[in-house]
Amino acid sequence: MTTLSFSRKEFVIFARDRRLLLSAIFIAALALTAVITGFGQVRSYERDRLTTEARDMRTWLGQGQRNPHTAAHLSMWALRPLSAPAVLDPGVFPYSGAAIWMEAHSQNPARNRPVEDRPSGFDVGQFSLAWVLQTLLPLVIMVIAAGAVAREREQGTFRLLLASGRTPRRIAVDKLRSVLAITALLGLPLAALGIGAALVMAGVPTAAELVRLLLWAASYVVWFAILALIAVSVSIFARTTAVAILILIGLWLTAVFIAPRAGAALADVVAPTPAADRFWAGVAADLEKFPPDIAEQFEASVLKKYGVSRKEDLPVSFAGLQLEWGEGIGHQVFDASYGRLNATYLRQRSAMRWVAPISPLPALQNLSMALAGTDMLHQQAFNAQAEVHRRVVVKMLNDDMAANGRGQDFDYKAGAELWRRVPTFAYRPPTARAIIANIWPDVLIVLAWLGVAGLIFGAAARRLEKSPA
Amino acid sequence: MTWRIEARRLLRERLAVAALVVLVLVCSLALASGRSVLATQLDGRAALAADQMQERKGFLEQLQKAEADAVPTLPNGARFQVVAPLPLLVDFNVGRAAFENYSTGVSMRVRQDGLFKRTQFDNAELLARGRLDLSTVVVVVVPLLLIGLGYGLFTADRDSGTAKLILAQAGSPIGLLGVRSVLRLGIVVVPIAVTAAALLLAGPSIEGRFSAAGTWLLVAGLGLLAWWALILLVNSMRLSAETSALFLVGIWGLLVFAVPAALTAAAGLAYPPPSRLELITTARATEVGASTDYENDHPGMSGEDAAAIQASVLKSYRISRTVEGAITPLIDNFERRQAQQAAFVSRVQYLSPPLVLAETLNKVAETDATRFLGFRQATRRHLANIKNSLGPLVERGQRMTVADYDRLPTFSWRSAPAAIGAALAYLIAITLGLLAVALMRYRRIRLG
Numbered sequence: 001m002t003t004l005s006f007s008r009k010e011f012v013i014f015a016r017d018r019r020l021l022l023s024a025i026f027i028a029a030l031a032l033t034a035v036i037t038g039f040g041q042v043r044s045y046e047r048d049r050l051t052t053e054a055r056d057m058r059t060w061l062g063q064g065q066r067n068p069h070t071a072a073h074l075s076m077w078a079l080r081p082l083s084a085p086a087v088l089d090p091g092v093f094p095y096s097g098a099a100i101w102m103e104a105h106s107q108n109p110a111r112n113r114p115v116e117d118r119p120s121g122f123d124v125g126q127f128s129l130a131w132v133l134q135t136l137l138p139l140v141i142m143v144i145a146a147g148a149v150a151r152e153r154e155q156g157t158f159r160l161l162l163a164s165g166r167t168p169r170r171i172a173v174d175k176l177r178s179v180l181a182i183t184a185l186l187g188l189p190l191a192a193l194g195i196g197a198a199l200v201m202a203g204v205p206t207a208a209e210l211v212r213l214l215l216w217a218a219s220y221v222v223w224f225a226i227l228a229l230i231a232v233s234v235s236i237f238a239r240t241t242a243v244a245i246l247i248l249i250g251l252w253l254t255a256v257f258i259a260p261r262a263g264a265a266l267a268d269v270v271a272p273t274p275a276a277d278r279f280w281a282g283v284a285a286d287l288e289k290f291p292p293d294i295a296e297q298f299e300a301s302v303l304k305k306y307g308v309s310r311k312e313d314l315p316v317s318f319a320g321l322q323l324e325w326g327e328g329i330g331h332q333v334f335d336a337s338y339g340r341l342n343a344t345y346l347r348q349r350s351a352m353r354w355v356a357p358i359s360p361l362p363a364l365q366n367l368s369m370a371l372a373g374t375d376m377l378h379q380q381a382f383n384a385q386a387e388v389h390r391r392v393v394v395k396m397l398n399d400d401m402a403a404n405g406r407g408q409d410f411d412y413k414a415g416a417e418l419w420r421r422v423p424t425f426a427y428r429p430p431t432a433r434a435i436i437a438n439i440w441p442d443v444l445i446v447l448a449w450l451g452v453a454g455l456i457f458g459a460a461a462r463r464l465e466k467s468p469a
Numbered sequence: 470m471t472w473r474i475e476a477r478r479l480l481r482e483r484l485a486v487a488a489l490v491v492l493v494l495v496c497s498l499a500l501a502s503g504r505s506v507l508a509t510q511l512d513g514r515a516a517l518a519a520d521q522m523q524e525r526k527g528f529l530e531q532l533q534k535a536e537a538d539a540v541p542t543l544p545n546g547a548r549f550q551v552v553a554p555l556p557l558l559v560d561f562n563v564g565r566a567a568f569e570n571y572s573t574g575v576s577m578r579v580r581q582d583g584l585f586k587r588t589q590f591d592n593a594e595l596l597a598r599g600r601l602d603l604s605t606v607v608v609v610v611v612p613l614l615l616i617g618l619g620y621g622l623f624t625a626d627r628d629s630g631t632a633k634l635i636l637a638q639a640g641s642p643i644g645l646l647g648v649r650s651v652l653r654l655g656i657v658v659v660p661i662a663v664t665a666a667a668l669l670l671a672g673p674s675i676e677g678r679f680s681a682a683g684t685w686l687l688v689a690g691l692g693l694l695a696w697w698a699l700i701l702l703v704n705s706m707r708l709s710a711e712t713s714a715l716f717l718v719g720i721w722g723l724l725v726f727a728v729p730a731a732l733t734a735a736a737g738l739a740y741p742p743p744s745r746l747e748l749i750t751t752a753r754a755t756e757v758g759a760s761t762d763y764e765n766d767h768p769g770m771s772g773e774d775a776a777a778i779q780a781s782v783l784k785s786y787r788i789s790r791t792v793e794g795a796i797t798p799l800i801d802n803f804e805r806r807q808a809q810q811a812a813f814v815s816r817v818q819y820l821s822p823p824l825v826l827a828e829t830l831n832k833v834a835e836t837d838a839t840r841f842l843g844f845r846q847a848t849r850r851h852l853a854n855i856k857n858s859l860g861p862l863v864e865r866g867q868r869m870t871v872a873d874y875d876r877l878p879t880f881s882w883r884s885a886p887a888a889i890g891a892a893l894a895y896l897i898a899i900t901l902g903l904l905a906v907a908l909m910r911y912r913r914i915r916l917g
Contacts, residue, residue: 019712019715019716019719023719026723026727030727030731033731033734037734037738048744048746048747049746051746052744052746052747052749052750055750055754056749056750056753059750059753059754059757062757063757064757074753074756074757077749079746091597092593092594092596092597093593094597095568095591095593095596095597096589096593097589098746099745099746099749106587108586108587109587109588109589109590110589111586111587111589112745112746112749113568113589113593115568115596116568116569117737117742117745117807117810118733118737118838119733119736119737119740119807119810119811119813119814119838120729120732120733120736120814120824120827120828120838122608122729122733122824122827122828122831123567123599123600124599124609124725124726124729124730125599125726125730126597127730127731127733127734131730135726136722136726136727139718139722143715143718147711240710240711241711242620242621242625242709242710242711242713242714243484245711245714245715245718246484246616246617246620246714249613249616249617249718250487250491250613250617253491253610253613254491257609257610258495258498258601258610260598260599261498261598261599261600261601261605262498262601263598264594264595264598264599264600264601265498265501265502265505265600265601267592267595268502268505268595269501269505272505272509273590273591273592273595274590275509275512275513275516275590276570276587276588276589276590277513277516277517277520277550277572277588278513278516279590280587281516281520341590344592345592345594348592348594348595349594352594352595352598362598365597365598375594376592376593376594379593
């Protein structure tokens with residue numbers, strides 16, 4: 001029996017097993033629904049975002065004559081765009097904010113988290129193609145692979161395979177190939193469907209986008225290879241198919257369901273996220289640490305700089321200068337506070353990787369989100385860029401008040417000419433280098449798991465050689 | 470005799486030992502996670518209470534000194550923290566407490582659309598991974614362990630041909646299965662009960678917590694019994710052990726993962742939430758339209774004259790009222806849509822008993838969507854009451870006094886008791902129905 005006819009036989013067995021066929025059809029239907037839903041959600045969000053930006057720009061430009069610092073309080077909003085690969089994996093987007101108010105005096109967190117609109121409190125994951133490929137399809141693969149060798153031995157047909165001249169190791173490898181072929185048959189069309197949807201969303205994709213989509217698919221190829229290696233190994237070790245199924249389901253439960261949650265719980269214990277009111281209390285406390293006469297010191301330095309003895313004699317608006325100086329104080333405090341918060345997030349991410357020995361899934365999730373542009377790196381890039389833009393806009397407005405508001409201060413009014421000069425926010429995704437720097441440990445973890453799975457399979461094949469039937 | 474034999478057999482089964490070990494580990498994780506969440510919630514509330522006392526003390530001192538001041542104390546200087554009561558069993562079931570706010574600041578300067586903002590600091594990566602609390606263990610993990618313990622309850626004996634022998638000694642299959650059921654259920658019930666007791670004893674002693682825990686255990690027990698009834702029914706069919714295992718795992722995957730995920734997505738499609746971005750732009754457009762020039766952001770800098778400052782505060786108050794008039798219908802629409810979504814889920818949840826179980830446990834723990842929606846609505850009403858109390862002072866340009874401060878409404882809200890009667894009846898009906906059919910089938914079993 002050649003390898004090809006062996007695989008064909010395995011496929012026929014799979015196709016004749018109505019239970020497995022039905023499961024596979026159901027998963028495919030679910031994946032299709034996930035792709036359609038994801039496509040609709042991303043498109044709807046992007047339409048909403050563009051409409052909002054246009055409307056808000058009209059409000060900004062149409063605000064009439066107004067004091068620039070008042071306009072700095074109205075300010076503008078930074079809205080996070082979603083790239084086409086978000087159709088495949090929404091990542092952290094449902095749980096992180098999409099909108100930042102870039103107002104004066106305050107570095108605000110992103111708000112409008114889609115998860116707040118979810119009607120149910122029962123969370124088994126965000127329904128998406130990535131979720132189907134990470135959670136449900138592995139279950140089907142494990143059930144298919146459970147009987148790969150165990151059933152042959154149960155039914156006594158393994159001896160027949162041996163009688164055909166194949167060694168036990170060769171049979172094990174052929175079984176693995178068959179499982180991989182069936183997995184490819186189930187998984188590749190789903191991945192292709194998702195990538196197709198992402199390409200339709202992108203319109204004319206760039207080379208970088210195409211590379212990301214292909215790498216995204218490749219990461220799942222490695223994921224399914226790991227699953228197939230381990231599942232066939234368990235089928236070799238187990239006495240019966242039923243026992244193999246249960247062991248594999250137990251492994252699935254541990255690796256797919258428990259490990260990511262355990263990692264998150266561990267991360268929260270190791271580096272707890274501060275509560276919002278504690279964060280703002282910390283900001284207020286840091287502001288209090290500045291010397292009480294700091295405002296007087298600033299006034300004295302300005303008077304000295306301009307060579308005058310009274311604020312009224314300044315050639316500029318002191319209020320405008322003071323506002324921008326106050327922003328500078330705030331920048332120091334916010335840089336320190338958000339720096340501590342981001343350091344907490346980094347420690348949490350490291351802690352989450354401690355579950356890597358139990359499961360490759362958290363690492364795969366990090367890769368999937370990074371390649372879909374929906375991981376924390378992309379979110380933090382958005383947050384950081386919005387803050388940079390906020391400072392530019394507020395400074396521009398305060399500087400205008402300082403330069404033109406002499407003698408009027410808050411009675412000085414600017415108009416549309418100034419509002420038009422204010423630059424609009426444009427998000428730039430992280431560079432490939434930044435993405436790689438963020439995910440290389442996850443790449444190593446997934447590849448290490450592939451190696452370990454290969455070793456386990458090797459040990460299983462040797463066991464089969466020793467006691468084939 | 471049968472008890473002893475079955476107990477010894479069970480203890481020798483590696484699968485049973487593995488299930489117990491996994492459950493103990495998972496319950497330990499759930500215990501640690503629950504304690505951590507509870508500690509965060511308690512510490513946060515304690516810190517807020519301390520801050521509020523300081524704030525109140527400071528403001529009252531300011532009011533008392535105001536007699537001597539040329540500049541009146543501005544009503545918009547009065548700030549309050551609105552804090553939701555601690556959910557009774559947040560350590561058993563985190564639910565929406567993982568990302569919903571339990572507090573927000575209210576004052577004359579805060580608008581309806583400004584409530585619960587600037588609070589989204591949770592690590593989205595952690596939220597995306599999900600929590601492992603005791604409810605998740607009961608709804609997701611334990612049914613799978615029960616399947617592992619019970620798929621071959623009777624089918625394995627039938628497959629191996631030993632069923633006749635066993636029945637010859639034990640008598641009716643019903644009695645035998647009863648013994649086996651009690652032993653296997655004991656393996657899962659004991660760790661859960663111990664974990665629940667540990668959480669209860671280590672948690673705060675607040676009114677209603679113990680009775681809620683009792684209800685929670687009752688509901689959890691019913692949910693697990695429903696699964697066991699299904700397992701018994703499947704064992705009564707003429708299926709091999711392997712097919713039973715496959716069938717039960719398939720049902721579990723469908724009802725625990727696929728159906729709830731699809732129903733949640735369907736709720737979003739049937740009642741899509743209005744655009745929050747639209748709410749933002751409407752508020753901003755209204756704000757711009759309501760003012761030609763104002764210096765409400767820095768009334769203290771608009772001049773040192775008391776009259777100028779009061780005029781500025783009045784202007785700010787009127788603009789805020791105009792904006793709130795425009796956005797309140799949008800917020801109402803939002804909350805109405807959220808309530809419709811929740812109602813939709815509560816209707817279709819009966820397609821998935823695990824979803825019914827999960828939602829009911831959420832309600833008992835007070836971490837469900839309806840409860841947080843109620844808190845947000847109560848907070849909005851409280852903000853409106855504060856403004857209704859202080860607004861006249863602002864309109865009349867009146868100085869705020871200590872008596873005015875003491876007359877201000879205090880926030881007091883408690884969610885309505887969870888309505889779980891229908892869900893309980895459903896779980897009981899499912900369990901009894903499955904058990905009845907299973908028992909009928911076992912009575913008719915002929916091993917010839």
